[in-house]
Amino acid sequence: MRVIFMGTPDFSVPILQGIVAAGHEVCVVYCQPPRPAGRGKKDRPSPVQKAAEALGLTVRHPVNFKDAADRDEFAALQADVAVVVAYGLILPQALLDAPAKGCLNIHASLLPRWRGAAPIHRAILAGDAQTGVCVMQMEAGLDTGPVLLTQTTDISDGDTTGGLHDRLSLLGRDAILSVLDKDVSMPAVAQPEDGVTYAAKIDKAEAAVDWALPATEVDRQIRGLSPFPGAWSVMEGQRVKLLMSRVVDGADSGSAGTVLNADLRVACGTGAVDLLRLQRAGKGAMEPLDFLRGFPIPKGAVFGGETET
CATH class of the missing domain: 3.10.25.10 (Formyl transferase, C-terminal domain)
Structure with missing residues:
Protein backbone atom coordinates (compact mmCIF):
# COMPACT_ATOMS: atom_id res chain seq x y z
CA MET A 1 0.00 0.00 0.00
CA ARG A 2 0.99 3.63 -0.42
CA VAL A 3 1.44 4.88 3.14
CA ILE A 4 1.95 8.23 4.85
CA PHE A 5 3.65 7.61 8.20
CA MET A 6 3.18 10.07 11.07
CA GLY A 7 5.08 9.58 14.34
CA THR A 8 7.76 11.15 16.50
CA PRO A 9 9.20 9.22 19.51
CA ASP A 10 11.08 5.94 19.97
CA PHE A 11 7.81 4.02 20.27
CA SER A 12 7.05 4.75 16.60
CA VAL A 13 10.40 3.69 15.14
CA PRO A 14 9.99 -0.13 14.99
CA ILE A 15 6.58 0.38 13.41
CA LEU A 16 7.98 2.58 10.64
CA GLN A 17 10.82 0.14 10.06
CA GLY A 18 8.39 -2.79 9.95
CA ILE A 19 6.15 -1.12 7.36
CA VAL A 20 9.13 -0.43 5.11
CA ALA A 21 10.56 -3.95 5.57
CA ALA A 22 7.18 -5.45 4.62
CA GLY A 23 7.41 -3.78 1.21
CA HIS A 24 4.80 -1.05 1.60
CA GLU A 25 5.57 2.27 -0.08
CA VAL A 26 6.11 4.97 2.54
CA CYS A 27 5.80 8.09 0.43
CA VAL A 28 6.46 10.66 3.21
CA VAL A 29 7.19 10.61 6.94
CA TYR A 30 5.74 13.37 9.13
CA CYS A 31 7.18 14.02 12.58
CA GLN A 32 7.61 16.86 15.05
CA PRO A 33 10.29 19.45 14.19
CA PRO A 34 13.74 19.17 15.80
CA ARG A 35 13.75 20.58 19.33
CA PRO A 36 16.56 22.10 21.45
CA ALA A 37 18.07 19.39 23.65
CA GLY A 38 21.21 18.56 25.61
CA ARG A 39 23.63 20.89 27.33
CA GLY A 40 24.24 22.94 24.19
CA LYS A 41 20.49 23.25 23.50
CA LYS A 42 21.08 22.45 19.86
CA ASP A 43 18.15 21.35 17.72
CA ARG A 44 17.89 17.57 17.89
CA PRO A 45 15.84 15.59 15.37
CA SER A 46 13.29 13.16 16.72
CA PRO A 47 13.91 9.39 16.75
CA VAL A 48 11.48 8.97 13.85
CA GLN A 49 13.24 11.62 11.77
CA LYS A 50 16.58 9.88 12.31
CA ALA A 51 15.12 6.50 11.40
CA ALA A 52 13.34 7.86 8.32
CA GLU A 53 16.46 9.57 7.02
CA ALA A 54 18.46 6.36 7.56
CA LEU A 55 15.88 4.60 5.38
CA GLY A 56 16.17 7.25 2.68
CA LEU A 57 12.62 8.53 3.21
CA THR A 58 11.33 12.07 2.71
CA VAL A 59 10.64 13.82 6.03
CA ARG A 60 8.31 16.74 6.69
CA HIS A 61 7.67 18.43 10.00
CA PRO A 62 5.15 21.28 9.80
CA VAL A 63 4.55 23.04 13.11
CA ASN A 64 0.84 22.48 12.58
CA PHE A 65 -1.60 22.09 9.69
CA LYS A 66 -3.24 25.50 9.93
CA ASP A 67 -1.59 26.55 6.67
CA ALA A 68 -3.69 25.47 3.68
CA ALA A 69 -0.50 24.76 1.72
CA ASP A 70 0.49 22.05 4.23
CA ARG A 71 -2.96 20.46 4.03
CA ASP A 72 -2.92 20.56 0.22
CA GLU A 73 0.56 19.03 0.16
CA PHE A 74 -0.68 16.18 2.34
CA ALA A 75 -3.72 15.52 0.13
CA ALA A 76 -1.58 15.65 -3.03
CA LEU A 77 0.31 12.55 -1.86
CA GLN A 78 -2.74 10.48 -2.84
CA ALA A 79 -1.95 7.85 -0.22
CA ASP A 80 -3.99 4.72 0.38
CA VAL A 81 -3.72 5.21 4.13
CA ALA A 82 -1.94 7.25 6.81
CA VAL A 83 -0.51 5.40 9.82
CA VAL A 84 -0.31 7.61 12.91
CA VAL A 85 1.71 6.54 15.96
CA ALA A 86 2.35 9.06 18.75
CA TYR A 87 2.70 11.89 16.25
CA GLY A 88 2.04 14.73 18.69
CA LEU A 89 -0.47 16.85 16.76
CA ILE A 90 -4.25 16.72 16.46
CA LEU A 91 -5.09 16.17 12.80
CA PRO A 92 -7.76 18.39 11.21
CA GLN A 93 -10.67 16.69 9.47
CA ALA A 94 -9.24 17.54 6.05
CA LEU A 95 -6.25 15.30 6.76
CA LEU A 96 -8.37 12.50 8.24
CA ASP A 97 -10.39 12.44 5.02
CA ALA A 98 -7.49 12.72 2.54
CA PRO A 99 -6.13 9.14 2.26
CA ALA A 100 -8.36 6.73 0.35
CA LYS A 101 -8.77 4.43 3.35
CA GLY A 102 -8.45 7.11 6.02
CA CYS A 103 -5.99 7.49 8.89
CA LEU A 104 -5.18 4.61 11.23
CA ASN A 105 -3.89 5.19 14.74
CA ILE A 106 -1.94 2.67 16.82
CA HIS A 107 -2.80 3.26 20.47
CA ALA A 108 -1.03 1.53 23.36
CA SER A 109 -4.02 0.41 25.43
CA LEU A 110 -7.11 -1.77 25.28
CA LEU A 111 -9.58 0.88 24.21
CA PRO A 112 -11.78 2.38 25.53
CA ARG A 113 -9.58 2.03 28.62
CA TRP A 114 -6.79 4.60 28.84
CA ARG A 115 -7.56 6.97 26.04
CA GLY A 116 -5.11 9.85 25.95
CA ALA A 117 -1.47 10.73 26.54
CA ALA A 118 0.06 8.21 28.98
CA PRO A 119 -1.68 4.83 28.61
CA ILE A 120 1.37 2.68 29.42
CA HIS A 121 2.20 4.52 32.64
CA ARG A 122 -1.43 4.52 33.75
CA ALA A 123 -1.95 0.81 33.16
CA ILE A 124 0.91 -0.10 35.51
CA LEU A 125 0.02 2.58 38.06
CA ALA A 126 -3.55 1.25 38.22
CA GLY A 127 -2.42 -2.36 38.64
CA ASP A 128 -4.05 -3.57 35.39
CA ALA A 129 -3.48 -7.26 34.68
CA GLN A 130 -3.46 -6.76 30.91
CA THR A 131 -2.88 -4.12 28.30
CA GLY A 132 -2.24 -4.15 24.56
CA VAL A 133 -2.50 -2.17 21.36
CA CYS A 134 -5.44 -1.17 19.20
CA VAL A 135 -5.41 -0.21 15.54
CA MET A 136 -8.16 2.36 15.28
CA GLN A 137 -9.79 4.29 12.44
CA MET A 138 -9.20 7.90 13.40
CA GLU A 139 -12.00 10.41 13.85
CA ALA A 140 -12.26 13.84 15.44
CA GLY A 141 -12.59 12.66 19.08
CA LEU A 142 -9.68 11.74 21.37
CA ASP A 143 -9.01 8.03 20.69
CA THR A 144 -12.72 7.42 20.10
CA GLY A 145 -12.62 5.80 16.66
CA PRO A 146 -13.76 2.27 15.80
CA VAL A 147 -11.18 -0.49 16.29
CA LEU A 148 -9.99 -2.77 13.50
CA LEU A 149 -7.60 -4.99 15.46
CA THR A 150 -6.58 -5.53 19.09
CA GLN A 151 -3.57 -7.41 20.45
CA THR A 152 -3.11 -8.05 24.17
CA THR A 153 -0.25 -8.76 26.56
CA ASP A 154 -0.16 -9.53 30.28
CA ILE A 155 1.40 -7.05 32.72
CA SER A 156 3.69 -8.91 35.11
CA ASP A 157 4.98 -7.88 38.54
CA GLY A 158 8.35 -7.31 36.91
CA ASP A 159 7.19 -4.93 34.19
CA THR A 160 8.25 -1.30 34.10
CA THR A 161 6.82 1.31 31.78
CA GLY A 162 10.09 1.18 29.82
CA GLY A 163 9.94 -2.56 29.23
CA LEU A 164 6.23 -2.56 28.47
CA HIS A 165 6.73 0.37 26.08
CA ASP A 166 9.16 -1.67 24.00
CA ARG A 167 6.93 -4.75 23.98
CA LEU A 168 3.87 -2.78 22.92
CA SER A 169 5.79 -1.07 20.14
CA LEU A 170 6.53 -4.48 18.60
CA LEU A 171 2.92 -5.56 19.11
CA GLY A 172 1.84 -2.37 17.34
CA ARG A 173 4.15 -3.15 14.43
CA ASP A 174 2.69 -6.65 14.06
CA ALA A 175 -0.87 -5.35 14.36
CA ILE A 176 -0.58 -2.66 11.72
CA LEU A 177 1.14 -5.06 9.31
CA SER A 178 -1.80 -7.43 9.68
CA VAL A 179 -4.20 -4.60 8.87
CA LEU A 180 -2.18 -3.36 5.89
CA ASP A 181 -1.74 -6.86 4.51
CA LYS A 182 -5.53 -7.13 4.38
CA ASP A 183 -5.80 -3.75 2.62
CA VAL A 184 -7.62 -2.32 5.68
CA SER A 185 -10.61 -4.45 4.70
CA MET A 186 -11.57 -5.91 8.11
CA PRO A 187 -14.64 -4.47 9.87
CA ALA A 188 -14.13 -1.62 12.31
CA VAL A 189 -15.94 -2.20 15.61
CA ALA A 190 -17.27 0.79 17.55
CA GLN A 191 -15.81 1.20 21.02
CA PRO A 192 -18.22 0.41 23.88
CA GLU A 193 -19.52 3.32 25.91
CA ASP A 194 -18.79 1.51 29.18
CA GLY A 195 -15.26 1.32 30.55
CA VAL A 196 -13.92 4.61 29.22
CA THR A 197 -10.95 5.95 31.19
CA TYR A 198 -8.47 8.71 30.38
CA ALA A 199 -4.70 8.46 30.70
CA ALA A 200 -3.75 11.96 31.76
CA LYS A 201 -0.22 13.12 31.04
CA ILE A 202 2.15 12.26 33.89
CA ASP A 203 2.74 15.22 36.19
Whole structure:
Protein backbone atom coordinates (compact mmCIF):
# COMPACT_ATOMS: atom_id res chain seq x y z
CA MET A 1 0.00 0.00 0.00
CA ARG A 2 0.99 3.63 -0.42
CA VAL A 3 1.44 4.88 3.14
CA ILE A 4 1.95 8.23 4.85
CA PHE A 5 3.65 7.61 8.20
CA MET A 6 3.18 10.07 11.07
CA GLY A 7 5.08 9.58 14.34
CA THR A 8 7.76 11.15 16.50
CA PRO A 9 9.20 9.22 19.51
CA ASP A 10 11.08 5.94 19.97
CA PHE A 11 7.81 4.02 20.27
CA SER A 12 7.05 4.75 16.60
CA VAL A 13 10.40 3.69 15.14
CA PRO A 14 9.99 -0.13 14.99
CA ILE A 15 6.58 0.38 13.41
CA LEU A 16 7.98 2.58 10.64
CA GLN A 17 10.82 0.14 10.06
CA GLY A 18 8.39 -2.79 9.95
CA ILE A 19 6.15 -1.12 7.36
CA VAL A 20 9.13 -0.43 5.11
CA ALA A 21 10.56 -3.95 5.57
CA ALA A 22 7.18 -5.45 4.62
CA GLY A 23 7.41 -3.78 1.21
CA HIS A 24 4.80 -1.05 1.60
CA GLU A 25 5.57 2.27 -0.08
CA VAL A 26 6.11 4.97 2.54
CA CYS A 27 5.80 8.09 0.43
CA VAL A 28 6.46 10.66 3.21
CA VAL A 29 7.19 10.61 6.94
CA TYR A 30 5.74 13.37 9.13
CA CYS A 31 7.18 14.02 12.58
CA GLN A 32 7.61 16.86 15.05
CA PRO A 33 10.29 19.45 14.19
CA PRO A 34 13.74 19.17 15.80
CA ARG A 35 13.75 20.58 19.33
CA PRO A 36 16.56 22.10 21.45
CA ALA A 37 18.07 19.39 23.65
CA GLY A 38 21.21 18.56 25.61
CA ARG A 39 23.63 20.89 27.33
CA GLY A 40 24.24 22.94 24.19
CA LYS A 41 20.49 23.25 23.50
CA LYS A 42 21.08 22.45 19.86
CA ASP A 43 18.15 21.35 17.72
CA ARG A 44 17.89 17.57 17.89
CA PRO A 45 15.84 15.59 15.37
CA SER A 46 13.29 13.16 16.72
CA PRO A 47 13.91 9.39 16.75
CA VAL A 48 11.48 8.97 13.85
CA GLN A 49 13.24 11.62 11.77
CA LYS A 50 16.58 9.88 12.31
CA ALA A 51 15.12 6.50 11.40
CA ALA A 52 13.34 7.86 8.32
CA GLU A 53 16.46 9.57 7.02
CA ALA A 54 18.46 6.36 7.56
CA LEU A 55 15.88 4.60 5.38
CA GLY A 56 16.17 7.25 2.68
CA LEU A 57 12.62 8.53 3.21
CA THR A 58 11.33 12.07 2.71
CA VAL A 59 10.64 13.82 6.03
CA ARG A 60 8.31 16.74 6.69
CA HIS A 61 7.67 18.43 10.00
CA PRO A 62 5.15 21.28 9.80
CA VAL A 63 4.55 23.04 13.11
CA ASN A 64 0.84 22.48 12.58
CA PHE A 65 -1.60 22.09 9.69
CA LYS A 66 -3.24 25.50 9.93
CA ASP A 67 -1.59 26.55 6.67
CA ALA A 68 -3.69 25.47 3.68
CA ALA A 69 -0.50 24.76 1.72
CA ASP A 70 0.49 22.05 4.23
CA ARG A 71 -2.96 20.46 4.03
CA ASP A 72 -2.92 20.56 0.22
CA GLU A 73 0.56 19.03 0.16
CA PHE A 74 -0.68 16.18 2.34
CA ALA A 75 -3.72 15.52 0.13
CA ALA A 76 -1.58 15.65 -3.03
CA LEU A 77 0.31 12.55 -1.86
CA GLN A 78 -2.74 10.48 -2.84
CA ALA A 79 -1.95 7.85 -0.22
CA ASP A 80 -3.99 4.72 0.38
CA VAL A 81 -3.72 5.21 4.13
CA ALA A 82 -1.94 7.25 6.81
CA VAL A 83 -0.51 5.40 9.82
CA VAL A 84 -0.31 7.61 12.91
CA VAL A 85 1.71 6.54 15.96
CA ALA A 86 2.35 9.06 18.75
CA TYR A 87 2.70 11.89 16.25
CA GLY A 88 2.04 14.73 18.69
CA LEU A 89 -0.47 16.85 16.76
CA ILE A 90 -4.25 16.72 16.46
CA LEU A 91 -5.09 16.17 12.80
CA PRO A 92 -7.76 18.39 11.21
CA GLN A 93 -10.67 16.69 9.47
CA ALA A 94 -9.24 17.54 6.05
CA LEU A 95 -6.25 15.30 6.76
CA LEU A 96 -8.37 12.50 8.24
CA ASP A 97 -10.39 12.44 5.02
CA ALA A 98 -7.49 12.72 2.54
CA PRO A 99 -6.13 9.14 2.26
CA ALA A 100 -8.36 6.73 0.35
CA LYS A 101 -8.77 4.43 3.35
CA GLY A 102 -8.45 7.11 6.02
CA CYS A 103 -5.99 7.49 8.89
CA LEU A 104 -5.18 4.61 11.23
CA ASN A 105 -3.89 5.19 14.74
CA ILE A 106 -1.94 2.67 16.82
CA HIS A 107 -2.80 3.26 20.47
CA ALA A 108 -1.03 1.53 23.36
CA SER A 109 -4.02 0.41 25.43
CA LEU A 110 -7.11 -1.77 25.28
CA LEU A 111 -9.58 0.88 24.21
CA PRO A 112 -11.78 2.38 25.53
CA ARG A 113 -9.58 2.03 28.62
CA TRP A 114 -6.79 4.60 28.84
CA ARG A 115 -7.56 6.97 26.04
CA GLY A 116 -5.11 9.85 25.95
CA ALA A 117 -1.47 10.73 26.54
CA ALA A 118 0.06 8.21 28.98
CA PRO A 119 -1.68 4.83 28.61
CA ILE A 120 1.37 2.68 29.42
CA HIS A 121 2.20 4.52 32.64
CA ARG A 122 -1.43 4.52 33.75
CA ALA A 123 -1.95 0.81 33.16
CA ILE A 124 0.91 -0.10 35.51
CA LEU A 125 0.02 2.58 38.06
CA ALA A 126 -3.55 1.25 38.22
CA GLY A 127 -2.42 -2.36 38.64
CA ASP A 128 -4.05 -3.57 35.39
CA ALA A 129 -3.48 -7.26 34.68
CA GLN A 130 -3.46 -6.76 30.91
CA THR A 131 -2.88 -4.12 28.30
CA GLY A 132 -2.24 -4.15 24.56
CA VAL A 133 -2.50 -2.17 21.36
CA CYS A 134 -5.44 -1.17 19.20
CA VAL A 135 -5.41 -0.21 15.54
CA MET A 136 -8.16 2.36 15.28
CA GLN A 137 -9.79 4.29 12.44
CA MET A 138 -9.20 7.90 13.40
CA GLU A 139 -12.00 10.41 13.85
CA ALA A 140 -12.26 13.84 15.44
CA GLY A 141 -12.59 12.66 19.08
CA LEU A 142 -9.68 11.74 21.37
CA ASP A 143 -9.01 8.03 20.69
CA THR A 144 -12.72 7.42 20.10
CA GLY A 145 -12.62 5.80 16.66
CA PRO A 146 -13.76 2.27 15.80
CA VAL A 147 -11.18 -0.49 16.29
CA LEU A 148 -9.99 -2.77 13.50
CA LEU A 149 -7.60 -4.99 15.46
CA THR A 150 -6.58 -5.53 19.09
CA GLN A 151 -3.57 -7.41 20.45
CA THR A 152 -3.11 -8.05 24.17
CA THR A 153 -0.25 -8.76 26.56
CA ASP A 154 -0.16 -9.53 30.28
CA ILE A 155 1.40 -7.05 32.72
CA SER A 156 3.69 -8.91 35.11
CA ASP A 157 4.98 -7.88 38.54
CA GLY A 158 8.35 -7.31 36.91
CA ASP A 159 7.19 -4.93 34.19
CA THR A 160 8.25 -1.30 34.10
CA THR A 161 6.82 1.31 31.78
CA GLY A 162 10.09 1.18 29.82
CA GLY A 163 9.94 -2.56 29.23
CA LEU A 164 6.23 -2.56 28.47
CA HIS A 165 6.73 0.37 26.08
CA ASP A 166 9.16 -1.67 24.00
CA ARG A 167 6.93 -4.75 23.98
CA LEU A 168 3.87 -2.78 22.92
CA SER A 169 5.79 -1.07 20.14
CA LEU A 170 6.53 -4.48 18.60
CA LEU A 171 2.92 -5.56 19.11
CA GLY A 172 1.84 -2.37 17.34
CA ARG A 173 4.15 -3.15 14.43
CA ASP A 174 2.69 -6.65 14.06
CA ALA A 175 -0.87 -5.35 14.36
CA ILE A 176 -0.58 -2.66 11.72
CA LEU A 177 1.14 -5.06 9.31
CA SER A 178 -1.80 -7.43 9.68
CA VAL A 179 -4.20 -4.60 8.87
CA LEU A 180 -2.18 -3.36 5.89
CA ASP A 181 -1.74 -6.86 4.51
CA LYS A 182 -5.53 -7.13 4.38
CA ASP A 183 -5.80 -3.75 2.62
CA VAL A 184 -7.62 -2.32 5.68
CA SER A 185 -10.61 -4.45 4.70
CA MET A 186 -11.57 -5.91 8.11
CA PRO A 187 -14.64 -4.47 9.87
CA ALA A 188 -14.13 -1.62 12.31
CA VAL A 189 -15.94 -2.20 15.61
CA ALA A 190 -17.27 0.79 17.55
CA GLN A 191 -15.81 1.20 21.02
CA PRO A 192 -18.22 0.41 23.88
CA GLU A 193 -19.52 3.32 25.91
CA ASP A 194 -18.79 1.51 29.18
CA GLY A 195 -15.26 1.32 30.55
CA VAL A 196 -13.92 4.61 29.22
CA THR A 197 -10.95 5.95 31.19
CA TYR A 198 -8.47 8.71 30.38
CA ALA A 199 -4.70 8.46 30.70
CA ALA A 200 -3.75 11.96 31.76
CA LYS A 201 -0.22 13.12 31.04
CA ILE A 202 2.15 12.26 33.89
CA ASP A 203 2.74 15.22 36.19
CA LYS A 204 6.19 15.32 37.79
CA ALA A 205 4.47 15.95 41.14
CA GLU A 206 3.25 12.33 40.97
CA ALA A 207 6.82 11.05 41.17
CA ALA A 208 7.51 11.73 44.88
CA VAL A 209 7.01 8.42 46.72
CA ASP A 210 4.50 8.41 49.56
CA TRP A 211 5.82 5.61 51.77
CA ALA A 212 2.61 5.67 53.83
CA LEU A 213 0.81 3.94 50.95
CA PRO A 214 0.55 0.14 50.84
CA ALA A 215 3.57 -1.67 49.38
CA THR A 216 1.61 -2.71 46.28
CA GLU A 217 0.90 0.94 45.42
CA VAL A 218 4.47 2.07 46.10
CA ASP A 219 5.75 -0.73 43.87
CA ARG A 220 3.37 0.23 41.05
CA GLN A 221 4.47 3.84 41.33
CA ILE A 222 8.14 2.91 41.08
CA ARG A 223 7.66 0.56 38.14
CA GLY A 224 5.01 2.70 36.45
CA LEU A 225 7.23 5.80 36.39
CA SER A 226 10.40 3.97 35.32
CA PRO A 227 12.43 5.16 33.52
CA PHE A 228 10.61 8.48 33.06
CA PRO A 229 10.06 10.65 34.97
CA GLY A 230 11.34 8.27 37.66
CA ALA A 231 9.79 7.90 41.11
CA TRP A 232 12.02 9.45 43.75
CA SER A 233 12.56 9.87 47.45
CA VAL A 234 15.09 11.73 49.61
CA MET A 235 17.90 10.14 51.61
CA GLU A 236 20.33 12.29 53.60
CA GLY A 237 19.22 15.39 51.75
CA GLN A 238 19.79 13.91 48.30
CA ARG A 239 17.10 12.95 45.82
CA VAL A 240 17.34 9.32 44.77
CA LYS A 241 15.46 7.92 41.76
CA LEU A 242 13.86 4.53 42.34
CA LEU A 243 13.62 2.63 39.06
CA MET A 244 12.75 -0.96 40.01
CA SER A 245 11.25 -2.69 43.03
CA ARG A 246 9.27 -5.70 44.16
CA VAL A 247 6.74 -6.27 46.89
CA VAL A 248 7.97 -8.46 49.74
CA ASP A 249 5.25 -10.90 50.73
CA GLY A 250 4.74 -11.18 54.48
CA ALA A 251 7.53 -8.74 55.30
CA ASP A 252 7.70 -7.27 58.77
CA SER A 253 7.05 -3.57 58.47
CA GLY A 254 8.44 -0.67 60.46
CA SER A 255 7.61 3.01 60.21
CA ALA A 256 6.88 4.08 56.64
CA GLY A 257 10.06 4.88 54.71
CA THR A 258 12.38 3.08 57.13
CA VAL A 259 15.18 0.94 55.69
CA LEU A 260 14.67 -2.51 57.23
CA ASN A 261 17.87 -4.31 56.23
CA ALA A 262 21.23 -3.95 54.49
CA ASP A 263 19.70 -4.89 51.11
CA LEU A 264 17.44 -1.83 50.86
CA ARG A 265 14.15 -3.26 51.97
CA VAL A 266 11.93 -0.31 52.84
CA ALA A 267 8.80 -0.26 54.98
CA CYS A 268 5.57 1.09 53.54
CA GLY A 269 2.24 1.93 55.15
CA THR A 270 1.53 -1.79 55.02
CA GLY A 271 4.16 -4.29 53.91
CA ALA A 272 7.50 -3.46 52.34
CA VAL A 273 9.34 -3.28 49.05
CA ASP A 274 12.85 -4.26 48.01
CA LEU A 275 14.54 -1.54 45.96
CA LEU A 276 16.24 -3.22 42.99
CA ARG A 277 17.50 -0.31 40.88
CA LEU A 278 18.39 3.20 42.02
CA GLN A 279 20.02 6.32 40.63
CA ARG A 280 21.58 9.44 42.17
CA ALA A 281 21.90 12.75 40.36
CA GLY A 282 24.78 12.65 37.90
CA LYS A 283 25.20 8.88 38.21
CA GLY A 284 23.99 5.91 36.20
CA ALA A 285 21.26 3.55 37.34
CA MET A 286 22.63 0.83 39.63
CA GLU A 287 21.66 -2.34 41.44
CA PRO A 288 21.63 -2.11 45.26
CA LEU A 289 25.14 -3.47 45.99
CA ASP A 290 26.79 -1.10 43.53
CA PHE A 291 24.66 1.80 44.70
CA LEU A 292 25.51 1.22 48.37
CA ARG A 293 29.26 1.18 47.70
CA GLY A 294 29.14 4.83 46.74
CA PHE A 295 26.25 5.88 48.97
CA PRO A 296 25.94 3.77 52.13
CA ILE A 297 22.44 3.60 53.62
CA PRO A 298 22.33 1.88 57.01
CA LYS A 299 19.48 -0.13 58.44
CA GLY A 300 17.15 2.27 60.28
CA ALA A 301 17.71 5.20 57.91
CA VAL A 302 14.51 6.83 56.67
CA PHE A 303 13.53 7.84 53.15
CA GLY A 304 11.57 11.08 52.89
CA GLY A 305 11.89 14.73 53.79
CA GLU A 306 13.30 17.54 51.71
CA THR A 307 16.30 17.83 49.43
CA GLU A 308 19.15 20.13 50.33
CA THR A 309 18.82 23.66 48.99
